Structure formats: C-alpha cells, structure tokens
Amino acid sequence: MDIFLLLSLFLSSIFVFYTFFRGSKTKPNLKSSTSLPPGSRGWPFLGETLDYFDKLWRGVPEKFEHERNGGEKNPTGIFKTSLLGEHMAILCGAEGNKFLFSNEHKLVQLWWPNSINKIFPQSNDEFMKEDAPKTRKIILRFLRQEALQEYIPIIDEVTRNHMKMDWNRDEVKVAPAMSKYTFTLACRMFLSIRDEERVEELRKSFRDVSLGAISMAINLPGTTFNRAIKASKVMRKEIEKMVMERMNETNRTSEELNRDLLSYMIEGNELYDNFMTASDIASVMLGVFYAGTHTLNVGLVFVTLYLAELPHVYNEVLKEQLEIAKSKKEGELLTLDDLKKMKYSMNVVNEALRIMPPSLGMFREAITDFTYNGYLVPKGWKLHVITHSTHKNPKYFPNPEKFDPSRFEGNGPAPFTFFPFGGGPRVCPGSEYARQITLVFVHNLVTRFKIEKQIPDEKIVIDPTPRPVEGLPIRLHPHKQSHNISN
CATH class of the missing domain: 1.10.630.10 (Cytochrome P450)
Known part of the structure; x- marks a missing residue:
C-alpha cells in the first residue's frame, strides 16, 4: 500500500x-x-x-x-x-x-x-444560514450566461496568452499547467488583476489554501491545514485591501464597475444594505476562487487526457473546431455563438465529467x-x-x-443521473463558467496541437478529487497549417 x-x-x-x-x-x-x-x-x-x-x-x-x-x-x-x-x-x-x-x-x-x-x-456564525442566499444571488448575477457571454473574448485572450507562455514547448505536464491557467483566469475575471508577478505571488498562497481545504483538519504547526489557515489570512488581507480601495473609488463609471466579480459583490452588498463587511467579501471571494479553480482543473485535466488517449474522439473534436476556426478572421476572438456550435466537443466534455466527476x-x-x-x-x-x-x-x-x-446526444441521460455540478437549488452557480472555459480551452488546444500521452497507463487516484499521480505529462505536436489563430 x-x-x-x-x-x-x-x-x-x-x-x-x-x-x-x-x-x-x-x-x-x-x-x-x-x-x-x-x-x-x-x-x-x-x-x-x-x-x-x-x-x-x-x-x-x-x-x-x-x-x-x-x-x-x-x-x-x-x-x-x-x-x-x-x-x-x-x-x-x-x-x-x-x-x-x-x-x-x-x-x-x-x-x-x-x-x-x-x-x-465569516464575521458571524449564522452567516452561511442567513446571508448565504443573498451572496449566492449576487454571484449568480455575474455567472449567468447572459452576463458571462461578454467575458468569452476575455477568456479566449487569456487562453491564447497561456498557450504562448506555457505550451510553447515539446512537452507539458498538464495538471500544474491547468492550475496556473485557471488561477490566472480567476484573477482576471474576479479581480481584474493582469500583472503576472502579482498573480504569481497570490498563487503561492492559494496553493496552500487549496491543499488545506482537502486535507484532514489537524491544526498543528507544520501541517497542511495549518499552512492553509495562514495562507488564507494572507490572501484575505490582500483582497480586503482591494475591496476597500474599490469602495473608495468615486470616478469609475457603472460600466467599469460591472467588469469583474468584485464589483458585482460590492454593488450587490450595497443593494442588500451592506450585510457583509469588507472582510466577509474578501472571504467569499477567496471561496469563489477555490470553487472556480479546483474542480475546473479536474475537468480540464481529464478532457485533455481523453483527447490524448482516444484519437477518434480527438479527430472529431478537431473537425468541429476547425469549422469554427475557418469562420473567424485571423486573430478574431471566440464568442458565445461559436461556443454554441461546439456540440460534439460539449458531449466530450460531459462524458469526461461523467467518468471522472470533479466532486x-x-x-x-x-x-x-x-x-x-x-x-x-x-x-x-x-x-x-x-x-x-x-x-x-x-x-x-x-x-x-x-x-x-x-x-x-438528443435529450441526453435520464434526469438525476448526471450531476457533475450538483443539482436542485444548490446546483453549482459556476457550472456555465466552467463549461465556457473548458470549451474555449479545447478549441485553442486542438487547433494548435495533436497531443500524446507520455505515460500510457498513468495511475489515477482520488484524494478527494481525481488526479493523475504524475500530473499527466503529454507531448505536443504542433499543426503545420495555420488555423486563423493569432500566435
């Protein structure tokens, strides 16, 4: 053992x-x-x-x-x-x-x-029972499809930059690359942070938070859980500082205020008579960072794994994505209409989530x-x-x-048999966010590379989310023909 x-x-x-x-x-x-x-x-x-x-x-x-x-x-x-x-x-x-x-x-x-x-x-013990529904409504305003569609070009832009920075090589270890990718996206989408050095500094603390959230709750010096608590304080202090700065800004237009999740949180808090302190907002934001990256990483890793493992699936996805690429001008970013055309790719994503659900x-x-x-x-x-x-x-x-x-295909699985994002009133509010990011990533991946697993029978463990034990190293084979993607 x-x-x-x-x-x-x-x-x-x-x-x-x-x-x-x-x-x-x-x-x-x-x-x-x-x-x-x-x-x-x-x-x-x-x-x-x-x-x-x-x-x-x-x-x-x-x-x-x-x-x-x-x-x-x-x-x-x-x-x-x-x-x-x-x-x-x-x-x-x-x-x-x-x-x-x-x-x-x-x-x-x-x-x-x-x-x-x-x-x-949170600032009081009853926060999650009494105030969580308000918080959920605020977050949903940001994560609903109508609001998210304007962020698809931003997701595509960040993904292209990620491909240039972290996939411009012969081999990539997928799991750590995905962790960096999803955290960079979250910084941009949730806090409008673009500075790479600042993103990397926050990611160091967030790594300890993520590990501690899935560890045994033993709060002794040196334990993973203890490090997570300390890292959480560091990140919350940094985000709280941003909350205070944003609250004190008076020269931003309403359009600018709705460009990231933090702006939605501050605006929604005001609509609900300021039921959250700046510290509460920072803690909620940190929780959303965790929810918006940890399980998303799982989906992205295993979609990539199956594309590398199953050539016939990869070829069908590539065929669909090339049709979309050909309809775009060179360098033109993806839109919601493009994502709606990715029907087979979405089926592939769903099947990966069925076999290896993130939760x-x-x-x-x-x-x-x-x-x-x-x-x-x-x-x-x-x-x-x-x-x-x-x-x-x-x-x-x-x-x-x-x-x-x-x-x-068609109506899909029977009701209540497929629920990678939960279900009912507590269905994950970020499910649409996750689907959009995954489809944008798949488009950028397959139109650039053919991919090959380096460890054919790499062991998969669940602790408590699925992961390949070696991080899924893959070899990248760039396509010789350009597919209207800005390099």
Missing part, C-alpha cells in the same frame, strides 16, 4: 478519534432505532472512514456504495454508515439524488466540516426526522450522495467505463 495512503488513513483516524471525543454539536435523534436504514457503523471511533478513504485512493469510490446497497437483487436505496465521526445515511441512485435535490431547505440543508469555516471564515458528491444534514424508502433518517444525521456511484451505474449508463460522447 502507498505510504501516502497509510499516512492519510492514520491522520483520518486521529481526526475521527478527536471528533468522537469532542462530541457533535447536533445530537442525532435515535428515538426509533428499529427503523434505521440497514448497514453498519463499522469500527468504534473510526466507523467506516478507512474503507471509504481506501476506495477513494484506489479510484473506485462507487464500490463503497455498491458493496453496501443490498446487492443487485435487493437494493435498499439507502444505508447507514459512520464517516468522519458522523452518523451518515448514503442515498443511492437517481431516486436518492432526486429526493435530496427536491428537499433542500425542507428536510435537509447544506453541510460541510467546521474546518472549512476556519479557512473561509465526490454532496453532503447534507437532516433538519428534521424523515423517512426514505421506509427507513428513518433522524434529525442531525448527515446525508451523502456519491457521484461516481450514479455516473458509473450500468442501469443508467451501459458499459459505464467506456468513453462514449454519444450518450449526450
């Missing part, structure tokens, strides 16, 4: 042990234990956390559910377990997804570990006792949906390990 996995499991054990003894803030109501879902809570203190992490590391999280859901002949659709010191019910299949999506704020509410609040803190799934908390499939889920229990389990279920996707973009 890999030494990194052993260390992860050891830290998981410490964390669960600590969680058990400090007690839960919400005590589960176990008045009717006879009707609880089937399943086991596993080992004392540890629950089934070790097996869960083990299957993540081996890249098969769906097996955790498949082994516990009553088998193919008698699936229960729900089972109980214990993860990270929490009583937890796992909902299975499209039916479970639909139930969770449909009962947001009725039976369940968003839940995540308290450790997240230490990296992205493990969703976590919720029961806000009242309720029953599901005849079993009681007590108030205070946590609920979890494992994305891979639905995405790789042959009931919904025959031959699920096969890469087949045709699954998304």
Whole structure:
C-alpha cells in the first residue's frame, strides 16, 4: 500500500478519534432505532472512514456504495454508515439524488466540516444560514450566461496568452499547467488583476489554501491545514485591501464597475444594505476562487487526457473546431455563438465529467426526522450522495467505463443521473463558467496541437478529487497549417 495512503488513513483516524471525543454539536435523534436504514457503523471511533478513504485512493469510490446497497437483487436505496465521526445515511441512485435535490431547505440543508469555516471564515456564525442566499444571488448575477457571454473574448485572450507562455514547448505536464491557467483566469475575471508577478505571488498562497481545504483538519504547526489557515489570512488581507480601495473609488463609471466579480459583490452588498463587511467579501471571494479553480482543473485535466488517449474522439473534436476556426478572421476572438456550435466537443466534455466527476458528491444534514424508502433518517444525521456511484451505474449508463460522447446526444441521460455540478437549488452557480472555459480551452488546444500521452497507463487516484499521480505529462505536436489563430 502507498505510504501516502497509510499516512492519510492514520491522520483520518486521529481526526475521527478527536471528533468522537469532542462530541457533535447536533445530537442525532435515535428515538426509533428499529427503523434505521440497514448497514453498519463499522469500527468504534473510526466507523467506516478507512474503507471509504481506501476506495477513494484506489479510484473506485462507487464500490463503497455498491458493496453496501443490498446487492443487485435487493437494493435498499439507502444505508447507514459512520464517516468522519458522523452518523451518515448514503442515498443511492437517481431516486436518492432526486429526493435530496427536491428537499433542500425542507428536510435537509447544506453541510460541510467546521474546518472549512476556519479557512473561509465569516464575521458571524449564522452567516452561511442567513446571508448565504443573498451572496449566492449576487454571484449568480455575474455567472449567468447572459452576463458571462461578454467575458468569452476575455477568456479566449487569456487562453491564447497561456498557450504562448506555457505550451510553447515539446512537452507539458498538464495538471500544474491547468492550475496556473485557471488561477490566472480567476484573477482576471474576479479581480481584474493582469500583472503576472502579482498573480504569481497570490498563487503561492492559494496553493496552500487549496491543499488545506482537502486535507484532514489537524491544526498543528507544520501541517497542511495549518499552512492553509495562514495562507488564507494572507490572501484575505490582500483582497480586503482591494475591496476597500474599490469602495473608495468615486470616478469609475457603472460600466467599469460591472467588469469583474468584485464589483458585482460590492454593488450587490450595497443593494442588500451592506450585510457583509469588507472582510466577509474578501472571504467569499477567496471561496469563489477555490470553487472556480479546483474542480475546473479536474475537468480540464481529464478532457485533455481523453483527447490524448482516444484519437477518434480527438479527430472529431478537431473537425468541429476547425469549422469554427475557418469562420473567424485571423486573430478574431471566440464568442458565445461559436461556443454554441461546439456540440460534439460539449458531449466530450460531459462524458469526461461523467467518468471522472470533479466532486465526490454532496453532503447534507437532516433538519428534521424523515423517512426514505421506509427507513428513518433522524434529525442531525448527515446525508451523502456519491457521484461516481450514479455516473458509473450500468442501469443508467451501459458499459459505464467506456468513453462514449454519444450518450449526450438528443435529450441526453435520464434526469438525476448526471450531476457533475450538483443539482436542485444548490446546483453549482459556476457550472456555465466552467463549461465556457473548458470549451474555449479545447478549441485553442486542438487547433494548435495533436497531443500524446507520455505515460500510457498513468495511475489515477482520488484524494478527494481525481488526479493523475504524475500530473499527466503529454507531448505536443504542433499543426503545420495555420488555423486563423493569432500566435
């Protein structure tokens, strides 16, 4: 077993042990234990956390559910377990997804570990419950398709510059290149930062924030989590300074104020009677940076992987993208109309997101006792949906390990079977942002290069998002013919 996995499991054990003894803030109501879902809570203190992490590391999280859901002949659709010191019910299949999506704020509410609040803190404990809906509305104004379409040329411009700077060589390690690319884009789109040195300085701190957000919450000197908290303070202080400067500007026009997310945040905060402090805005912005880069990186890496691995898919994408390139004047930037023509490319992106979803799934908390499939889920229990389990279920996707973009032709998959960005009221507000960036990147990639994997069977792990362990090194073969792209 890999030494990194052993260390992860050891830290998981410490964390669960600590969680058990400090007690839960919400005590589960176990008045009717006879009707609880089937399943086991596993080992004392540890629950089934070790097996869960083990299957993540081996890249098969769906097996955790498949082994516990009553088998193919008698699936229960729900089972109980214990993860990270929490009583937890796992909902299975499209039916479970639909139930969770449909009962947001009725039976369940968003839940995540308290450790997240230490990296992205707010000025009061009730911020996420009372004020988060206002924040979401403000962010959605920026991320809706009508607003984003004016940013597509900017995305294309940044992508072209990235290609010149970081892909003008024989070989590229895709994962680190994507991290730099998405962070540079976020700096431009969210904060209007163009200075490369300043972007790189912020990226150094952000790297620690990103690693800490997916680490075990052990706040001891030298730990990944401790470094994340320190890096978060540095970044929030820098963004807060920008917030104050922007608030004090009086000579900017309304058009200029709507050119980045920070301007939307400040303007929206004023419309809602300044419910956020400058520190709150900085913390929200940092959270959006994380959400707008971390999972996007996963999608971009694996789309690139499949394009390099499957020549017939690459050739079809190239054919579609060349038609678009030929319709443009030399150096002309992409528009929303161009992206709408990328139908096969979008199917490829969706199939990559199906096989390697960026997110493990969703976590919720029961806000009242309720029953599901005849079993009681007590108030205070946590609920979890494992994305891979639905995405790789042959009931919904025959031959699920096969890469087949045709699954998304016509009406596409059945409802509640494909949800790389979540669903219901809590669907990721940045899903359109992610799709647009991915399509712009694919266009620039395939019209410039034919790509070749350097490690044919590179191992994929999930910790907790999928990643090739060697960073996906690829060889670039530039096309000899120009395709109306400014070099």
